[in-house]
Amino acid sequence: MLRPVRMKKIQILALEDYRYEAVKRLQELGTVHLTDYSEQLSGPVLGDLLRPHPVSATIRKIAAQNIAVNRLLDLFERYDPEPKESFIKEVFAPSPPKRLESREMYGSELIETVDVSIEKIERETKGTVKELERIEEEIVELKRVQGLLELVLPLEADLEDIGESEFLSVLLGIAEKEEIDTIRGRLEEVTGGDFYLGTSELPSNRWITLVICLKEQQALALASLRRLNWERVELEGQRGRPREAMASVDHRLEALTEEKVRHEGVIVGVARKWRDELQKYREFLSAERQREESQNKFASMEHVVVIAGWIPENRFLQAERDIREVTHGACVVEASDPEEGDNVPVLLKNPRVFRSFELLTRLYGLPAYNGVDPTLFLVPGFLLFFSIMLTDALYGVIALVLGLLLIRGGGRYNQGIRDGGVILFSAGAATIVIGALSGGWFGSFGLRLSMLEAMQVFDPMLQVTAFLVIALGVGLVHVNTGVVINVVDNLKRRQLWKAFTGNLWFLFAQPAIVLYLSGYKVAGLAFMVLSLVSLLMGHKAMAMFQVTGFMGDILSYARLMALGLCTTGIAMTVNVLAAMLYALGTIGVLLAIVVFFVGHLFNFVINAMGAFVHGLRLHYVEFFTKFYQSGGAEFTPLTRNYEVAKIT
Amino acid sequence: MELSMGVVLAIIGAAISMGVAAISAGVGVGLAGVAGAGVISEDPKKFGPVLVLQALPQTQGIYGFLGAVLILIGVGVLGGAAKEIPLGMGYAALGGGIVIGLSSFTAIAQGAIAASGMGAVAKRAETFGQAVVLAVMAETFAIFGLLIAILIFVGTKVM
Numbered sequence: 001m002l003r004p005v006r007m008k009k010i011q012i013l014a015l016e017d018y019r020y021e022a023v024k025r026l027q028e029l030g031t032v033h034l035t036d037y038s039e040q041l042s043g044p045v046l047g048d049l050l051r052p053h054p055v056s057a058t059i060r061k062i063a064a065q066n067i068a069v070n071r072l073l074d075l076f077e078r079y080d081p082e083p084k085e086s087f088i089k090e091v092f093a094p095s096p097p098k099r100l101e102s103r104e105m106y107g108s109e110l111i112e113t114v115d116v117s118i119e120k121i122e123r124e125t126k127g128t129v130k131e132l133e134r135i136e137e138e139i140v141e142l143k144r145v146q147g148l149l150e151l152v153l154p155l156e157a158d159l160e161d162i163g164e165s166e167f168l169s170v171l172l173g174i175a176e177k178e179e180i181d182t183i184r185g186r187l188e189e190v191t192g193g194d195f196y197l198g199t200s201e202l203p204s205n206r207w208i209t210l211v212i213c214l215k216e217q218q219a220l221a222l223a224s225l226r227r228l229n230w231e232r233v234e235l236e237g238q239r240g241r242p243r244e245a246m247a248s249v250d251h252r253l254e255a256l257t258e259e260k261v262r263h264e265g266v267i268v269g270v271a272r273k274w275r276d277e278l279q280k281y282r283e284f285l286s287a288e289r290q291r292e293e294s295q296n297k298f299a300s301m302e303h304v305v306v307i308a309g310w311i312p313e314n315r316f317l318q319a320e321r322d323i324r325e326v327t328h329g330a331c332v333v334e335a336s337d338p339e340e341g342d343n344v345p346v347l348l349k350n351p352r353v354f355r356s357f358e359l360l361t362r363l364y365g366l367p368a369y370n371g372v373d374p375t376l377f378l379v380p381g382f383l384l385f386f387s388i389m390l391t392d393a394l395y396g397v398i399a400l401v402l403g404l405l406l407i408r409g410g411g412r413y414n415q416g417i418r419d420g421g422v423i424l425f426s427a428g429a430a431t432i433v434i435g436a437l438s439g440g441w442f443g444s445f446g447l448r449l450s451m452l453e454a455m456q457v458f459d460p461m462l463q464v465t466a467f468l469v470i471a472l473g474v475g476l477v478h479v480n481t482g483v484v485i486n487v488v489d490n491l492k493r494r495q496l497w498k499a500f501t502g503n504l505w506f507l508f509a510q511p512a513i514v515l516y517l518s519g520y521k522v523a524g525l526a527f528m529v530l531s532l533v534s535l536l537m538g539h540k541a542m543a544m545f546q547v548t549g550f551m552g553d554i555l556s557y558a559r560l561m562a563l564g565l566c567t568t569g570i571a572m573t574v575n576v577l578a579a580m581l582y583a584l585g586t587i588g589v590l591l592a593i594v595v596f597f598v599g600h601l602f603n604f605v606i607n608a609m610g611a612f613v614h615g616l617r618l619h620y621v622e623f624f625t626k627f628y629q630s631g632g633a634e635f636t637p638l639t640r641n642y643e644v645a646k647i648t
Numbered sequence: 649m650e651l652s653m654g655v656v657l658a659i660i661g662a663a664i665s666m667g668v669a670a671i672s673a674g675v676g677v678g679l680a681g682v683a684g685a686g687v688i689s690e691d692p693k694k695f696g697p698v699l700v701l702q703a704l705p706q707t708q709g710i711y712g713f714l715g716a717v718l719i720l721i722g723v724g725v726l727g728g729a730a731k732e733i734p735l736g737m738g739y740a741a742l743g744g745g746i747v748i749g750l751s752s753f754t755a756i757a758q759g760a761i762a763a764s765g766m767g768a769v770a771k772r773a774e775t776f777g778q779a780v781v782l783a784v785m786a787e788t789f790a791i792f793g794l795l796i797a798i799l800i801f802v803g804t805k806v807m
Contacts, residue, residue, distance in 0.1 A: 363777030464802045468795075559791045565798060569714045576726060609700070610707055616777075617784045 003373055004366075004632065005312045005347040009338060012307040012323055014331040019298075019305045020107065021326045023291050023638070026307075029322060030639035031315040033345045035308050037299040050306060053298035058111060062289050065114050069282050072121055075129070076271035076278075079264050091417060092409035099646040100276050105284045106291075114281050121274055128266045135260050142253050148233050149246045152208050154200050159238040159245055169218040171211045174231045180207060186224045191217045280645045287640040294638055310345050310635070311335070344369035346632030354379055356422035364620050364630065371629035372489055374619075379426075381478060381623065382615050387430035388471070389563040389611035391460055392440035392571060395604045396431030399424050427612075438564075442600050443571030460561075460568050467561045475557025475622070479550065482626030483507055489627055501538025503626055505531045506550055553622045559614055567607040574599030655730045657738030658723045658806070661745025662716035665797075668749030669712020676705030676759025683763035687770045697769050697776045701762040704783045708755035711794045715748035718798070722806040733806075740804035744797035751793025758786040 010032060014022050026032050037050070085094060105113060151174055162170050175183060180199060187195045191213050198210035209230070213221045222232075238245045299306040311319055320333040338344045346366045348358050354375055360382065361367070361375045390396065403425030411418030439447055439456030447453045460467050483503040490499035508531035516524025535543050574596065582592035624630075651659075684698040719741050720726040723733055765779030801807035 364781075365778075461807075464798060464807070468799075555792075556788065558795055559788070562791045562795045562798070566710065566714050566794070569718060570710070572721075573714075573717045576721070606703075606706070606710060609703065613704070613780060613784050614787075617781055620781055621785075 001350055001373065002376060003371075004369055005349045005635075007310045007338060007344050007347075007369070007635075008313050008316055008335040009342075010309050010311045010316065010319065011334045011336070012331060013304050013333075014307070014323065014327045016300065016303050016305050018327040018330060019295075020291070022305075022307070022323055022331070023294060024106065025322050025326045026319070027287065027291055027638050027640050029315070029319055030637050031311055031319060033310040033635050033637050034294055034297050035310065036297045037306060037308050050299040050301055053295050053300045053305060056292035056295045059289070059292045061111060062285055062292060065111070065118065066282070066285050066289065068118050069114070069278055069285065072118070072125075073275070073278050073282070075125065075267065076275050080268040080271040080275075082275075090410060092405050094410050094413055097413055098644060100280055100644055101646050101648050102280050104645075104647045105281075106288055110281070110284050110288055114285065117274070117277060117281065121270060121278075124270050125267060128263050132260065132263050132267075135256055135263070139253065139256055139260070142249055142256070145235070145238070146246070146249055146253075148235055149238075149242050149249065151202075152233055152235070152242050153246065154202065155208050155210070155242050156200070157198070157210055158241060159235055160240070162238075163236050164215060164218075167215055169213055169215045169221075171213075171218070171222070171225075172233045172235065173209050173211070173225065174202070174206050174233060175209050176229055177205045177207055179228050179230070180209070183209070183225065183228050183230065186228060187211065187213070187221060190220045190224050195221070283642050283645050287642075290638065290640070309638075310338075312347060338369070343633060345635035347635035348373055348375065350375050356419040357382070359416075359419045359423070360616060360619075363616070364624065364628075366630065366632035366634060368629040368632045370493070371632070372485060372627060374624060374628055377481065377485065377623075378619055381619060383426055383430040384474070385560060385615035385618055386427045386611045387434035388474070388560045389567065389614060390427075390431050390604075390607050391435055391438045391564045391567055392442065392604075393432045393435030394440075394442045394446065394600075395567070395608065396428045396433075396435050398428070398601075398604055399431060399608060400428030403428055438568075440568060440571065442596075443568065443575045445571075445575055460564055461572070464561075464565070467564065468558060471557050471559075471561035471564075472554060474560060475554045475618075478557065478618070478623055479553055479626065480507065480510075482623045486627035501534055505535035505538070505546070508534060556622055557618065559618075563607065563610055563614060566610075567603065570603045570607070571600065574603060651730055652732050652738075654733035654735050654738030655723050655725065657735070658719050658733065658741035658745075659725060661738075661742035662719040663745070664742070665715035665719065665745035665748040666712045669709050669715075669752035669755075672752040672755040673706055673709030673712070676708070676755035676757075676762070677702060679756070679759035680705060680762040680766065683766045687766045690770065694769060694773070697773070697779075698766050700776075701765050701769070701779060701783060704762050704780070704787075705755040705759040707787060708752040708758070708790045711790055712748055712752050715745060715794065715797050718801055718807055719745060722801060737804055737806060740800055741806045744800040744806070747793050747800070748797045751790045754786045754790045758783055761786055 012022065037052070152172060155172075162172050164170075180197075184197055187197060194214055194217070196210075196212040198212075200208040200210075202208055211221065211225070225232075235242075235245075240248070297308075299308075316335050320335075323331055323333050346369050348361070348366070350358060350373070357379050358375050360378055361373070367373055387396070390399075403421045403423070406417055406421030407425065409417070409421075411421045435441070436452070436455045438458045438460050439453065440460075441447065441449075441452055447456070458466075483506050486503055487499050487507070490496075490502060508527050512524050512527035512531055514524075515521075515527060535546060539546050577599065578592040578596040581588045581595055584591075680702040684702050687698050688695050717726065723738075723741065724731040761783045762779075765775075765783055768775045768779050798807070
């Protein structure tokens with residue numbers, strides 16, 4: 001609770017024959033974080049005895065199957081997409097996730113079944129997929145031709161004649177109306193009069209031009225035409241007039257589309273039949289893959305496999321029993337304590353009510369194994385700071401309701417949403433209390449109700465200096481708590497020197513000042529001497545910076561007051577604006593209501609975010625730095641995570 | 649409406665408070681937004697974290713707004729009739745407005761930090777919390793500016 005879960009090193013020696021069952025059982029238990037044995041193999045004792053475990057024989061096969069399954073599932077998704085919920089619905093009112101009941105499949109049975117299934121599906125879909133690709137290509141080409149035909153639709157010439165014949169070259173193009181005469185003139189020059197220019201009008205000031213010239217002069221003609229903004233239309237291979245060609249293209253497109261739909265239907269059928277199976281196989285394959293990949297971490301001797309890892313202390317007996325059962329006794333299972341310098345993985349364990357707040361600790365970084373788990377201290381501090389900075393009871397109600405919606409909605413299936421909801425809910429509840437005490441109900445709006453006014457004991461806008469003093473006082477207490485945690489932690493670890501010289505001077509300095517100022521000069525001086533000794537011995541040249549550092553830390557808590565005042569101030573502004581609009585009459589009343597709600601909602605969002613961020617920041621920078629050691633590695637046990645498959 | 653010189657000075661203070669803060673917050677949010685557009689062009693799913701990071705430099709603008717409103721309410725321009733306030737008090741209000749306006753420049757730096765933070769989140773989504781904390785560090789001084797302004801207002805009875 002105040003420290004990460006105590007771990008033990010576990011070492012298992014088992015007959016190689018039972019390796020698969022042992023690993024599978026470990027995976028089902030989900031309590032062992034495997035360590036890589038190869039790190040220890042370079043040592044003198046073990047280096048002779050042990051070799052690295054050979055790589056799994058089936059891992060390549062499984063990886064290939066994984067790729068094939070994903071490819072097929074992507075294909076299904078492309079032609080028969082599964083319905084997806086909108087973001088809002090997913091967060092607030094998600095439908096239960098899909099679960100498929102199934103017997104668990106593993107080992108060679110799994111690999112064979114997947115092979116057979118993939119083969120079947122490929123047989124059913126390969127041909128169709130090829131056809132669809134071909135159809136798609138043709139459709140693209142036809143659409144291109146369609147576009148070109150559109151341009152020259154009114155032309156009354158036969159498209160078969162476009163192109164080159166024995167002596168002539170027939171070119172089709174589009175030109176601007178103004179350029180026609182220039183074109184005529186240029187062609188006259190270039191071909192010496194041996195040309196024909198036919199034109200047909202199009203809407204939008206452009207004309208279709210048909211140019212016939214001698215084949216030898218084609219290049220010259222084209223070059224000149226191009227310079228005059230003439231756009232060539234290449235429609236070789238078409239027959240009949242553009243209108244007729246268009247009709248035939250349309251017809252072909254229709255036929256192709258029908259064929260395409262038919263083929264797509266085939267794939268949809270296959271998808272409906274096989275999708276659930278494939279999704280299950282994907283999960284089973286993933287579990288199998290983890291089992292096989294873990295072998296890279298093992299060591300082996302003759303007929304023995306050696307597995308090492310970390311396991312929570314209280315799970316060891318269960319694991320030992322299970323391994324013994326699964327290997328029929330042909331095993332040796334040992335536990336030992338972690339040593340200095342071991343990189344022990346970190347697993348947090350807090351009472352259920354506080355578990356959601358582990359999210360805030362993780363945001364900063366996991367504690368070191370021997371450090372303190374700050375989650376328990378973070379909760380009251382964060383709730384207090386948040387509520388002081390968002391001093392408005394009705395904003396607290398909004399937060400509380402939002403949190404509740406999240407917990408009851410997406411939080412049912414998603415742990416992350418649930419954690420966020422719990423944090424928001426608690427923060428909202430705390431804010432309601434503080435808001436009521438400081439008379440904030442959408443600013444001073446709610447104070448018209450005498451019951452609410454009676455609850456107010458403090459007015460942040462009037463008692464500004466008092467508010468500041470309270471904020472700094474809270475800061476002082478918070479910082480002291482951090483120092484105390486640090487001192488106690490050091491004492492528990494028998495590091496007396498560190499306990500004395502770390503931040504202890506601060507704990508001595510305060511009574512020193514208080515006693516001196518209240519007349520007990522001798523006692524005050526005694527404490528001051530203790531404090532200075534501790535400070536100088538611990539920090540030597542940096543002593544001065546410690547003092548200024550602490551002063552800065554405490555002043556930083558002034559933001560509690562500043563942000564609290566900010567919320568109240570803006571709430572007051574919204575009320576003033578709404579009141580001014582209200583006084584204007586009928587339209588004013590409507591506008592006033594809009595401004596009131598929109599304004600307070602805006603204020604809520606901005607200041608809730610600020611309260612959250614700054615509340616966290618005060619913990620991370622002013623509190624954690626007194627005692628926290630981060631840098632722990634996460635405890636990631638070998639486990640299986642079936643989201644879709646439900647083992648019966 | 650005859651405005652005494654004191655009220656005029658206070659109004660100028662309010663103007664400086666809001667106006668300068670608006671510039672700084674705008675530049676800060678703008679810097680962040682430019683980076684944000686880049687991030688979501690690569691991965692639209694990151695819009696949530698990007699938006700939160702972009703919103704962080706806004707708070708200096710809010711402080712400027714608050715300062716202006718406190719001044720205007722204090723001298724009676726908002727919600728009543730402008731009071732007769734002595735010249736000295738007008739200067740005090742002006743001073744308060746200036747300190748908020750000047751300390752809002754931190755928003756520009758905060759916007760740059762937020763922009764880089766978005767880059768970190770784009771590469772590794774788990775650094776989001778840390779990126780937010782980095783950006784928030786720049787705000788400390790704007791808060792102190794607001795604090796001093798409030799203390800000025802309270803001390804000279806503007807508020």
